[in-house]
Amino acid sequence: MRKAKWGTYAILFAITLIWLFPVLWTVLSSFKTQDDLYRWPPALIPPTFSLEHFVAAFEKGNFGTYFMNSTIVTITSTLLLLLINAMAGFALAKYRFKGDSILLIGFISTLMIPLEVIMIPIFKVISFLGLYNSLLGIIIPPAATPTGVFLIRQYLLSVPDELLEAARMDGAGEWKIFWRIILPIAKPIISVLAIFSFMWRWDDFLWPLIVINNPEKYTIQLALSNFIGEYNVDWGSLLAMSTITMIPVLVVFLLFQRQFVQGIATSGMKG
Amino acid sequence: MSNSQSSWKKEKWKRLLAPYLFILPNLVIFLTFIVIPAIVGFVYSFHKYDGLNEMEFLGFDNYIEVLRNEEFWSALGRTGMYAAVVVPGIYVLALGIAILLIREVKLKGLFRASIYWPTMISYIIVGLTWKWIFGDTFGILNYLLDKMGFEPIPWLTDPFWANLSVVIATLWSRVGFFMVIFIAGLQSIPTDMYEAANLDGASKWRTFWNITLPLLKPTSVLVLMVSIIDAFKAYPLMYALTGGGPGKETTYIVQYIYEIGFTKQELGLASAMSVILFAIIGIFSALQFRLSKGGANE
Numbered sequence: 158m159r160k161a162k163w164g165t166y167a168i169l170f171a172i173t174l175i176w177l178f179p180v181l182w183t184v185l186s187s188f189k190t191q192d193d194l195y196r197w198p199p200a201l202i203p204p205t206f207s208l209e210h211f212v213a214a215f216e217k218g219n220f221g222t223y224f225m226n227s228t229i230v231t232i233t234s235t236l237l238l239l240l241i242n243a244m245a246g247f248a249l250a251k252y253r254f255k256g257d258s259i260l261l262i263g264f265i266s267t268l269m270i271p272l273e274v275i276m277i278p279i280f281k282v283i284s285f286l287g288l289y290n291s292l293l294g295i296i297i298p299p300a301a302t303p304t305g306v307f308l309i310r311q312y313l314l315s316v317p318d319e320l321l322e323a324a325r326m327d328g329a330g331e332w333k334i335f336w337r338i339i340l341p342i343a344k345p346i347i348s349v350l351a352i353f354s355f356m357w358r359w360d361d362f363l364w365p366l367i368v369i370n371n372p373e374k375y376t377i378q379l380a381l382s383n384f385i386g387e388y389n390v391d392w393g394s395l396l397a398m399s400t401i402t403m404i405p406v407l408v409v410f411l412l413f414q415r416q417f418v419q420g421i422a423t424s425g426m427k428g
Numbered sequence: 429m430s431n432s433q434s435s436w437k438k439e440k441w442k443r444l445l446a447p448y449l450f451i452l453p454n455l456v457i458f459l460t461f462i463v464i465p466a467i468v469g470f471v472y473s474f475h476k477y478d479g480l481n482e483m484e485f486l487g488f489d490n491y492i493e494v495l496r497n498e499e500f501w502s503a504l505g506r507t508g509m510y511a512a513v514v515v516p517g518i519y520v521l522a523l524g525i526a527i528l529l530i531r532e533v534k535l536k537g538l539f540r541a542s543i544y545w546p547t548m549i550s551y552i553i554v555g556l557t558w559k560w561i562f563g564d565t566f567g568i569l570n571y572l573l574d575k576m577g578f579e580p581i582p583w584l585t586d587p588f589w590a591n592l593s594v595v596i597a598t599l600w601s602r603v604g605f606f607m608v609i610f611i612a613g614l615q616s617i618p619t620d621m622y623e624a625a626n627l628d629g630a631s632k633w634r635t636f637w638n639i640t641l642p643l644l645k646p647t648s649v650l651v652l653m654v655s656i657i658d659a660f661k662a663y664p665l666m667y668a669l670t671g672g673g674p675g676k677e678t679t680y681i682v683q684y685i686y687e688i689g690f691t692k693q694e695l696g697l698a699s700a701m702s703v704i705l706f707a708i709i710g711i712f713s714a715l716q717f718r719l720s721k722g723g724a725n726e
Contacts, residue, residue, distance in 0.1 A: 165528055172525060173542045179600065180546070182568060183557045195566050245454035252447035260451065267462050269713045273661045273682045274706040277689040277698050278465035278472060281479070286460075301457035331446035360550030362664040378552045382668055385556070392560065399553045406548045414541065 180403070187211070187396035194393060210393035211401070218394045222373065223380040224401070227359060230295050230376060235354040238300040239347055245301075246309025247339050251321060261310070264303040272363060280367050294368040295376070299358070305350050312346040313339065345416070352413050359406060377402050472699035479695050490700035499676070500701060503684035510591065510680060511659035514598050518655045519648070521603045526610035527640075540611075544604035551601065555668025558597040559584065562669075587677035590670050594678055597669055598662070606651050613647030614640070646720055653716035657709055681705055 182201075186194060187210055189203040214220040248254075249261050272279070279298070280289075288294030316339070324334050340347070362378045369379060377398065384395050410417065473490055475483040494500055529540055546554065561569050562583035570580040583593045617640065625635045641648075663682040666672060672679035679687075685705065689698030 165531065165533065169525075169528055169533065169539050173539050176543045176546065176600065176604075179557045179561055180549070183553075183560060186560065197566070197571070199566070199568055199571055241453040241457070244450040248447040248450035252450075254444070254447045257447070260455070263463075264458070267458070267466075269710060270462060270466055270706070271657070271661050271709060273663065273685075274702045274709065275462070275465040275469050276686065277695050277702065278468035279461060280690070281468060281695075282461065282465050297457060298461035301454045301461070303458075306454060331442060331450075335450065356548060360548075360552075362550065362552050362667075378550050378664075381552050381556060382664075385559075385668060385671070395556055396560065399556055402553060403549060407545075410541075410545065410548050 183396055184400050184403075187393075187400040191393055194396075210397035214394040214397045214401075218380075218384070218391075218398065219372075220377075220380070220394075220398055220401070223375050223377045223398075226292060226374060227376040227378075227402075230292055230365075231355055231358040234296040234300055234358045235351055237296065238302060238305060238354050239351060241300060242302060242305035242350065243309050243340060243343060243347060244335065245306045246343075247313055247335055249306065250310040250313035251316070251318070251339075264306050268303045268307075276363065276367050283368055288368065290369060290371045290374060292374060295361075295365050299361075299364060302354075305354075308346055308350060309343060312343055316342055348413065349416050352409060352417055355409055356406060469699045469702055472696050473703045474700075475696045477696040478693045480693075483696075486696065490697050491704075493697060494700050494704060500681075500684065503676070503679055503681045506591070506678070507660055507662070507680040510595065510598075510662065511656055513595050514602075514659050515652060515655045517595065517599050518602055518606055519651060521599060522606035522651065523610050523644075525603065526607045526614055527636075529607070530611055530614050540607075543607055546601045547605040549601065551664035552668045554597055554601040555665045558593065558600070559669050562593050584670055585674050587674060590674060590678050594666055594669060597665055598659075601665065602655070602658070606655065609651055610644075610647060613644050617643045649716060649719045653712055653719075656712050660705065660709055660712075 185201065185203060188206050188208070189200075190205055190207040190209060193200060193204055193207075245264075249257060249264075283289050283294050283298070288297070320338065321334055324338055329337070360378065361376070362382065365376045365379045366382075369375060372380075372383075375383065381395065381398055381402070384391060384398075472483075474486060474488070476486050476490075477483045525543060529536060533539065549557075561567055564570065564580065564582060564585060567583065569583065573580060581589055583589050621639050621643070622635065625639055630638070661682055662680055663686070666678050666680060666683065670678040672683050681701075682705070685698050685701045688694050688701065
């Protein structure tokens with residue numbers, strides 16, 4: 158490998174600076190006082206650090222409710238996704254049964270159907286099932302991802318059948334095999350999927366937009382978008398909410414950085 | 429004896445049934461929320477339907493109306509233009525940065541993480557962040573331009589600049605993701621290829637054209653196709669950044685379909701547009717499938 162020269166460093170520092178700046182600017186601005194927010198010339202570092210926008214977001218902006226809704230949706234949806242995707246992936250990897258290849262092809266071919274294209278009929282199906290305006294409507298439908306099923310199946314293909322046969326000899330039932338043997342083995346791919354799912358659900362906008370109309374049930378992303386009025390934008394609250402909303406994703410990113418980058422490199426997905 | 433035989437039979441039954449039970453929850457949700465809506469949408473596209481009153485069969489009328497609808501075509505055209513700028517932009521930037529970052533660089537992790545980080549942030553926050561930066565009278569960007577002696581730019585209020593703003597925000601939020609894919613692709617190129625080229629005295633530029641690019645073909649195909657499909661589905665970022673404006677100047681195809689379907693309640697017409705959009709995305713997906721297969725055969 159070639160050693161980098163100073164020119165490379167100069168370019169990399171410049172790019173990194175450009176890439177970091179927008180987020181830094183948002184976060185720093187959220188700590189400014191209302192007066193300093195629109196001061197000209199703008200100050201990079203807040204002249205006085207103030208939490209007024211954070212307080213306002215929680216008190217007037219009802220941010221606590223939205224944060225809670227997003228947390229509930231993200232956690233339950235991720236748990237559901239992991240469980241049912243792992244079950245389906247296991248079945249497709251380790252059993253031979255009538256229709257297995259049709260099911261697999263079916264799952265994979267729907268990778269091609271983007272939500273954006275079926276958003277109108279999805280809305281009708283959700284209303285029909287009484288899931289309109291309910292958090293369950295955001296939690297359940299996206300849980301059956303073809304991506305997850307496919308990733309887990311590919312991973313489990315490498316598990317030797319002898320392992321399962323041995324467990325059966327010892328009298329283990331099929332569910333016990335799944336729960337006690339398969340899940341622990343699949344832990345690496347399940348954690349990658351968990352991280353993806355966390356990000357997908359926490360960041361999701363279009364699905365909640367279709368399902369939720371009642372402001373009490375807004376997720377953070379819906380609430381944020383709803384705060385952008387045409388003329389009267391409450392920038393203080395928006396910046397404060399954006400700053401808080403980035404924290405969980407940042408924490409997940411820092412904790413799982415390695416799996417994350419690997420996961421992306423091997424699967425190439427963002428859904 | 430007969431007792432153990434029947435329990436053996438029971439066991440066999442359980443094993444036969446098990447895969448279906450394992451797959452059932454996923455399958456039910458999948459059918460209900462992906463397959464059925466896809467079929468329903470296709471049926472809608474041949475009907476006049478406002479979501480409340482009875483459906484009325486129209487045959488191909490919706491499709492004919494879409495073909496005659498100028499706003500649909502300009503939204504589609506804008507989306508195509510957006511893709512035509514964003515996709516090469518992503519390709520060049522992501523590959524360029526990836527090439528810099530597979531060298532022996534100090535602080536490599538920090539560089540990679542900083543550029544990757546925006547891909548983790550939701551499109552809504554990406555849109556808001558850039559709206560804050562692009563602000564006409566309070567935005568930091570216009571302040572910096574002013575300091576350097578330039579006129580302020582109407583980033584979000586002029587059609588040309590608003591589209592460029594959308595492109596800038598998209599590049600910022602997506603390049604890191606594709607950079608990681610390129611890094612993975614570049615790392616899979618055997619180093620002895622480069623050593624051989626080095627011995628032959630090939631220039632860096634020639635090595636890039638004759639070794640790196642050809643061997644990177646499968647990765648390139650993936651990056652191009654995923655970013656094209658992404659571009660055709662773009663919506664939330666623009667919603668937060670420009671709201672589709674000024675006028676309809678940054679209204680791309682998904683937002684337009686959303687407006688026809690949900691705001692104007694023309695579910696049939698919007699469904700016909702969705703079918704057309706799906707066909708476009710389908711063509712690119714099929715193309716990717718063909719090309720990546722071709723790449724694997726070489």
